[in-house]
Amino acid sequence: MRIEDILKRCDHTLLSQNATWEDIRAICDEGIKYSTASVCIPAAYVAEAKKYVGGRLKICTVIGFPNGYSTTATKVFECRDAIANGADEIDTVINIGFLKGGRYDAILEELKALKAECGDKVLKVIIETCLLTDEEKIKMCEIVTESGADYIKTSTGFSAGGATREDVRLFAEHIGEGVLIKAAGGIASLEDAEAFIALGADRLGTSRIVKIAKNQSGGGY
Secondary structure, three states: OOHHHHHOOEEEEOOOOOOOHHHHHHHHHHHHHHOOOEEEEOHHHHHHHHHHHOOOOOEEEEEOOOOOOOOHHHHHHHHHHHHHOOOOEEEEEOOHHHHHOOOHHHHHHHHHHHHHHHOOOEEEEEOOHHHOOHHHHHHHHHHHHHHOOOEEEOOOOOOOOOOOHHHHHHHHHHOOOOOEEEEEOOOOOHHHHHHHHHHOOOEEEEOHHHHHHHHHHOOOO
């Protein structure tokens, strides 16, 4: 698989707490140069980044991140604010405690509320697979499908583990029609990226593929 085709599926990501505007501007430059699907950045930089890229790159941000236990009203406000600031895509974290406690209707209603807020913007649902049983992952495939969200996503990258091939395979077997898969966390090589795509991932949350592309081209492209 050509690296250019992999890059088109990458959400080039920088979500560290100490990221400066200079850091964000640099990954925007890289996202534009290497034609990534988007850059995924902290909400505080969305408006600035949207203006900076001038329509040359999609801007993704995260809400309820990374723990997912904000109230629904808080997440809806974060979503509305991010979209008002120019976000094209929203990655949200489910309330994992609600899932563990069997409060499936609450999760579903929250995701429906967020999708209604997003409208035609893309909503990706992070379920943090490293904390879940296979039964819980399958249940979330059902809930995400019913909610109308656009993607189910494996991981925040801030918990005990990232994407695994087994989880992406499980998603592919249980998501409904129209739901896409995003693998994130621990995607370290082109081989990893190709494996996840082959298993059904439409998007990859990573910064490492751009780094590989830079190294291969000596900084050019």
